[in-house]
Amino acid sequence: MNCKKVLIVDDEKGFTSMLKLNLESIGAFEVKVVNESKYALMTAKQFLPDVILLDIIMPEKEGPDVAIEIRNDPTLKNIPIVFLTATITRDEVQSQNGWIGGNIFVAKPSSLKELLASIESSIAVK
């Protein structure tokens, strides 16, 4: 099975390193982390991930702005984005089956199982 490439864009270094460890331990993912959102576009262009896990509230450049840049880039525009955020609750996400405004959302903290399900469904939709 080919490893899926996951790009995590989140300013919480502790969180991204824990998530990277978990995803890599499964053996199905190749993970790259960007903690400064201003480098997200550049890294995405080099890494060409299968899915981008994107935090919403970040210093300098917020998640939605990063998402717009990615959507406007011809080489990246079809890469699914999963928004990872602490601003909404799991109930709010689950009440809409994870989809809010055409994007997949995962509330922080969610179990690894829930996050994997969201990654899989985003890749499947792609």
Added chain:
Amino acid sequence: MSKKIKKDYSRPLDVIVVEDNQVDARILESMLLDPPTIAKTLKIANTLSSAIKILEENEIEIAILDLNLPDSKGIDTIVEISKKFPKLTIVINTGAYEDELGLEALSLGAQDFLLKGKYNAYVLNKILRYCLERKRLEIELKQAYETLKDTQSQLIESEKMKVVGGLASGVAHEVKNPLATILYGVTYLIEQVKMDDDKYNLVLNNIKEATNRANGIITDLLDFASLNKMNRTKSNIVDVIEKSLSLVHYQISKNVIDIVKDYEVDLPLLMIDVNRIEQVFVNIFLNAIFSMEKNGKIGIRIHSSFIFDNKQALPSAAKDKFNPEQKLIIVEIDDVGKGIPENEISRIFDPFYTSRRGSGGVGLGLSVSKNIIENHGGSIVVENKADCGVIAKLIFIV
């Protein structure tokens, strides 16, 4: 007891004379009863205790009161009477006028101060009627003041909630990030580090459980912050209740709880936020389940009503809240648990009140539930039942 005073200045009055001097009492009696009659009811008492008894048993609107009685002297007489009968109009009738005493009597609830021998029937009649009108205005003013005070506390409460809400969403975001880090860290350790010693697994699972609990508390706080974000659709309340029951199915089966349903058929649809209302019912069901031993019972009754055709069905606290033209759906959920201590029942909707502090209760469930129901324009009342257990009455406007 006093009764509602009408602005009819010639109508005969219901009067009590509290006077231990028989001559003074006789003078007043003749002024009040001789034509043109001032009083249609006249009771005479010569002690404070007999006056109180008469006032408790009769519809009296005005008392002509001597302050010095065999069982009560001076200002204490008026304090006692006005405390017991706040709506009664009181006119002091005394043999010696003292400015200080007169003013004090007025400040304690009397409407005027008569000096024995210095008035006639005509003057007495006028004074009594002016006093009644002043008392009526005083009561109206007091009511207006109470309403103003209530409105002010509601405003303060709503401002407080805004502050709590703003704080909650800020704190939630800051705390959820580290919680997510802890959760994924522990998940990794549980999966990857295979220890033979069960103590390690116990420690890791405890950390994971505590993290999830902390997240639950933050989530409840966020509920405060996001209560204004309602997503209302036309929904059947029975479906919502059934879905809520299915969400607590595990606890119901585990505790062998008998669910007794009594649903009116063809209930009208309600404009509600289904997720929020489900949250309310889940909360009430869980409170009921945790208040009972095994083999308990939860009764669920749903019926519709107009306030005027079935006033009895409405909780007393909710009776004044609704327009009589509105059709209501009333949901009553009762259990056979241990009930709520009477001294705590007024606090159950306060944020962070819980009877399950030691077993995971945070104390936001009922306060969030109340806010949700009130944001829907409804009402929730929780009472102890006469025999045992608690009944929650939820009223929705159709």
